[in-house]
Amino acid sequence: MTADESEAIDAFEHLGLTSYEAKVFIALQRLGSGTARDVARTTDVPRSQVYSVAESLAEHGLLDVQQASPIRYRPVDIEDARTILRDRFEHEQDRAFEFVDQVSEAVADEETQEDIWTVRGRDRIDDRTVDLLSSADERLVFATRLPELLTDAIGHVLEERARAGVETIAVSRTDTVCDRFAELEGVSVESPTRPRTDDHRSGRIAIVDDDGILLSVVDDGGEETAIWSSESLFATVLIQLIEANQHVR
Template structure:
């Protein structure tokens, strides 16, 4: 089996097929059609196993059986196979998440509300920022020095909340960041004081209303790590400390 075929087999396994099923399916497409002996000759699947594997593939809707002597097998087209596997994946995904949704416990206890969460990876932090911003009713403070931390989704969410009457303050010493929001009604942009040296590890901050906060730093390898809290005493106290500080704008920049 070639390296490329090995990778294909691994991919089929991730889609739910067994190793033997993937190998037989690939072999039949290579052959066009064939008997168990034909398949065994071009794969490492024992001939005795081909019959049961072919039966399983038939049940999955991935091959057809010709009742001849000997029995011959023919794979369905690649388009049909893709559609079959896609539909199966979607059904299994729906079944799995429907079950989790039915048993999940909503975070309603006091202990859960006081939690401080850590989020790692740029994409997950992007998603968390969007989620927090979308819940704003009164105000948003958003700050970063890095234009790449202003994703399209973050910008669009801020636009939507500003249009809904939420007050928005954007603070950054980076002109490109400020320019991203200057055309939005209801959004105020500010440049922090220049007396403080830039911190190469600062990431971004998001303050939502008076009870939600996210702070991130950029690690030495360029990855981002954030902490966030919502509806907690921690978030409330930290927001008050930030607002009371003369260096608030510098911190947000």
């Protein structure tokens, strides 16, 4: 068996055929038509198995059976086979996702969605921060002490929300970060009212519309971990506590 044939068999298996079904179908494409003995001679499928495999392929509409003595098999046209397998794959896909949709709806109906989510890793937190800030309709606050946590993408979304009329506030106790904030059009730059010089773990804070928040910390190895919540009572209460402490309103 060549490498190309092995890959074709694997592909047919992903489309729903068994290994034997794929091998018999390919063998018959080579032969044009043939008996179980002919097929067994050109593939490693035992002759005793060819009959049941061919019957299964016939049920799928992938080959025709000539009731002769001995029985002969002929594969359907390649384009017909392609359509049959594609339709079968799509049908199985629909069945699978129909069940998943039902499960998902059941979970939503039970209102079991978590209010607090955890995200780990700098890139994922960057993406989550951008998504959260992008959802601001009225007001947002973004704060960080670390220049590397003010990415270009975050800077762009801060400017974009400011142009859209959203009150956009940037907070930092680091001069370098404040300078970069100051370059962003429409963004108000503030310093924390109660800065802590012993803070070596905080990462960033994003607050959106009084009901969306992201908080991150950075460990000694530089790994960032964040929690976030949106449109939840938890987020609203946590925002109130932070803003009461920092007077960022």
